[in-house]
Amino acid sequence: SLYDKSGKALVSTLDALPADINPQVRLSTPITLTQQANQTLMLAFDPLLLDQKVIGLIKVSVRPSFIQEIVEESRGLGETGEWIVAIKNTQGNAVIVSPTRYDNKGAFNRTLQSKNIAAPIVQALAGNEVTMWDGIDYAGNEVVAATRSIAEYEWGIIAKINKDEVFRNVDAIAFVFWFVLAVIVLIALLIGAFLTNLIVKPIENLTNQLTIIRDHRSDNFAQKLNVSTVWVEVALLAQRFNEMLDDIRG
Numbered sequence: 001s002l003y004d005k006s007g008k009a010l011v012s013t014l015d016a017l018p019a020d021i022n023p024q025v026r027l028s029t030p031i032t033l034t035q036q037a038n039q040t041l042m043l044a045f046d047p048l049l050l051d052q053k054v055i056g057l058i059k060v061s062v063r064p065s066f067i068q069e070i071v072e073e074s075r076g077l078g079e080t081g082e083w084i085v086a087i088k089n090t091q092g093n094a095v096i097v098s099p100t101r102y103d104n105k106g107a108f109n110r111t112l113q114s115k116n117i118a119a120p121i122v123q124a125l126a127g128n129e130v131t132m133w134d135g136i137d138y139a140g141n142e143v144v145a146a147t148r149s150i151a152e153y154e155w156g157i158i159a160k161i162n163k164d165e166v167f168r169n170v171d172a173i174a175f176v177f178w179f180v181l182a183v184i185v186l187i188a189l190l191i192g193a194f195l196t197n198l199i200v201k202p203i204e205n206l207t208n209q210l211t212i213i214r215d216h217r218s219d220n221f222a223q224k225l226n227v228s229t230v231w232v233e234v235a236l237l238a239q240r241f242n243e244m245l246d247d248i249r250g
Helices: 023-028 065-076 120-125 163-215 232-249
Strands: 002-004 008-011 031-035 039-050 053-062 082-089 094-096 131-136 142-150 155-162
Touching: 031 155, 031 163, 053 082, 082 120, 094 120, 120 131, 120 142, 120 155, 131 232, 155 163, 163 232
Parallel strands: none
Antiparallel strands: 002 008, 002 053, 031 039, 039 053, 082 094, 082 155, 131 142, 142 155
16 A cells, blocks of 8 residues: 555555555554454555655555464474464553464453563563563463564564473473482492492401401411402402411411
């Protein structure tokens, strides 16, 4: 559609001329979203220039397929996740323009007050690109959300998932972690008990025999130390003590 400098509609590819517009308002927000005949339309406004002078205005209306693509992406956000696209209305409040998960007619039918700073989409429209761990969505659910702002068009986009779903996965990971840790500790205890029986017991037996020999020298010098072990070092130690006893007897 073409308009003159005053905003009067001159010609259009539509069946009928559209309503006149305020050119100053339209050029201050060159791209807007609206709903017509139950479908979302993106309106783009640009000045018509002749010799660097504005002689009118052109408006192009297109169906923004990217919004539908964003909605389709919601299927990859778990059981409760979704993408939300919103714009500001004349009062500065957030108007959701994408279909919502909890209400298929949510597009252009849900508005969140700009003072509702707990709402992730309000933060996105305010230009705050953050990750919110305690956000409240349009349906009153506690959510974890990532916000993005398209400042030049005054649009906001968020991806959000209900908080209980996020931490349900965290709890499952924590359970696996503690289970694995318990198994590792149990294995360490079993290995410790095995090594104790394999190393400490033979050495303890050797020590006890030496104590007996020390306390009853005259009666036990002829005794041989007997240590049963697979550890070469312990067996070698017993052999050296036996050699020492042989020297004493000699």
